[in-house]
Amino acid sequence: MDQAQNGIALQAFIASMAIVFILSIFVILFFVKYQRRLLAQQEERQKAAADYQRDLLKTTINSQEAERNRIAKELHDEIGAMLTTTKLYAGQINPQLSNTKLNVVTDKMNLLFDDMIQNTRRISQDLRPVILEKLGLIEGIENLIGTINETGKLTVVFKQTTIQISDKQMELNVYRIIQELLNNALKHAEASEVEISLVTVEDINKLHYRDNGKGIDHIKLRQKIGIGLKNMESRVSILNGTLHFNPVNKGTEIEIEFPNNADSNN
Amino acid sequence: MEDYSLFWYLAHISTFISIVPIVVGLFIFKRLTPIQRVLFTLVLLVFTTEVTAYVFWQKELNNNPIYHVYAIIEFFLILQIFKIELTNLLFHKTFNIVFVLFLMFGVVNAVLWQNVFIFNSNVTTVLSLLVIVLVLIYYYSLLQKAKLEPLDKMPIFWISSGMMLYFSTNLILFFISKNEIFINKNGYTIWSIHSVVNILSICFYTYALWIKPKTE
Numbered sequence: 263m264d265q266a267q268n269g270i271a272l273q274a275f276i277a278s279m280a281i282v283f284i285l286s287i288f289v290i291l292f293f294v295k296y297q298r299r300l301l302a303q304q305e306e307r308q309k310a311a312a313d314y315q316r317d318l319l320k321t322t323i324n325s326q327e328a329e330r331n332r333i334a335k336e337l338h339d340e341i342g343a344m345l346t347t348t349k350l351y352a353g354q355i356n357p358q359l360s361n362t363k364l365n366v367v368t369d370k371m372n373l374l375f376d377d378m379i380q381n382t383r384r385i386s387q388d389l390r391p392v393i394l395e396k397l398g399l400i401e402g403i404e405n406l407i408g409t410i411n412e413t414g415k416l417t418v419v420f421k422q423t424t425i426q427i428s429d430k431q432m433e434l435n436v437y438r439i440i441q442e443l444l445n446n447a448l449k450h451a452e453a454s455e456v457e458i459s460l461v462t463v464e465d466i467n468k469l470h471y472r473d474n475g476k477g478i479d480h481i482k483l484r485q486k487i488g489i490g491l492k493n494m495e496s497r498v499s500i501l502n503g504t505l506h507f508n509p510v511n512k513g514t515e516i517e518i519e520f521p522n523n524a525d526s527n528n
Numbered sequence: 529m530e531d532y533s534l535f536w537y538l539a540h541i542s543t544f545i546s547i548v549p550i551v552v553g554l555f556i557f558k559r560l561t562p563i564q565r566v567l568f569t570l571v572l573l574v575f576t577t578e579v580t581a582y583v584f585w586q587k588e589l590n591n592n593p594i595y596h597v598y599a600i601i602e603f604f605l606i607l608q609i610f611k612i613e614l615t616n617l618l619f620h621k622t623f624n625i626v627f628v629l630f631l632m633f634g635v636v637n638a639v640l641w642q643n644v645f646i647f648n649s650n651v652t653t654v655l656s657l658l659v660i661v662l663v664l665i666y667y668y669s670l671l672q673k674a675k676l677e678p679l680d681k682m683p684i685f686w687i688s689s690g691m692m693l694y695f696s697t698n699l700i701l702f703f704i705s706k707n708e709i710f711i712n713k714n715g716y717t718i719w720s721i722h723s724v725v726n727i728l729s730i731c732f733y734t735y736a737l738w739i740k741p742k743t744e
Contacts, residue, residue, distance in 0.1 A: 272717065275700065279721055283697045290689045293667055294679055301676045 318499055321492035333385060340381050348374045391437060399433040400425070403440055403460070410444055418444065421459040425467060426522045435497045436460070436469065439518065442494050443471050451475025451514060462522065467503075469518040477514050478507065535716040535723075542723035543582050546575040549734040556738070563612050564683050564737055570605040571733055573598070593644040599651045600634050603627065603658070606691070610662045613684045617669050630658065652702040656695040663688045663695075683736040690732025697725045 351371045355364065386392070394402035400422055407418045427433055440458060447453040453475030461468050478491075498505045503520025553560065553568040560568060577598045584591035604627055611623045637650045666688045670679075679685045701722055 275704070275718065276721065278700055279697055279718075282700065283693065283725065286693045286696045289667070290692060293670060293685075297670060297676065297679050301678060304676050 318496045322496050325493050344374050344378045402437050418456045423461045425462045439497050442490050447473045465522050467520050471516040474513045535720045538720045538723035542726045543578045545730045546571050549737050553737050566608045590645050592647050596644050596648050603655050649702050656699040659691050659695045663692045686732050686736035690729040694725050694729035
């Protein structure tokens, strides 16, 4: 090999070393950059999950407080007021009172007691539906829907197959979700027809809701504004399920799926 | 003459630079993790080998026998580092088998092809290839990890990167080191590049020893 050939070989050799060196640097930098991006994504996901959980907790506490306020108000304004009136009537009863007046007072007191019993039952029913405990979820939902249908403001159709919800707490959460959906249809959606179906497919329970109302504002949905929506999300989260809003031209369509196992109640 | 003096400086820096990670390692020896301790042993081996080879060179003695032994111990220590890191990906047995095969190849090479007074380019080439494979397996394992940790706090990442730079760049050099272009001035130029990459990899090892990992 002469000197000129040696020079070319040397140049080629140095160039190949330089290329390999640059490639190695490139590989290292690629890994650093790629891993940093993955790390950032992981942190972002963790932050979003923590924010979501915090949000749900806040909603749960807020709704509990709202419920307590409502019960306190009902106890004070209705039961309390009736008890005060009953006490006044009771104060009128004395040995000098004529039989006619005594009958009037006792009749009024009986009416007040009946109202009080009815109101107490209603408050208790709101807190934990008795029908749910006695007859189960399907009867409870049918009873709720029956009450709404009786008002004539909304026609609700409920379809169900043999569902496999065995846990009482799970039943209550499903009942509350349906109650919230119907509440929304009555108060905000201005809907006249609602369809609800509840089916179980291979250990997965599927709750499908559809109404012909004005639908939910997309901005509102994205920002998850509204205590009702957050409440529903919170309950779906407890059920270890998913909540999905299907895009429809008119009204609202919601699909909720949750597994039928004990872990879902943790 | 100019080129020779540059080579002289680079060769000397490359020979003695491994004292830096040794000093760093000695200062923080107590908090070194198992991987860092093996790395510390490795740089200690590098320094001892380089200094011994330098003394031999100064006394105009053939220092190639040192490199025959060095390559075997070096590969053993590198395997120990990756054995700790890749324990979930590769069986311990695999590392042992690879080492035994490499040891046998080193001995056979010294007996049949490159005796102890010739530079063991065959062994160093195979060593480079094996280390590159180990580093690539480590990089692959990084992508498989479910829990991510910052790379700049992981000594193994800096060790692997230092090895990747050193062995991939010098792979061709080791492979054709017997070629005639290595004689005279050309040889100095090429070995200067080796010195630069060696200095760079020692810097990576120093940082790998210096950092305090979150978890190991």
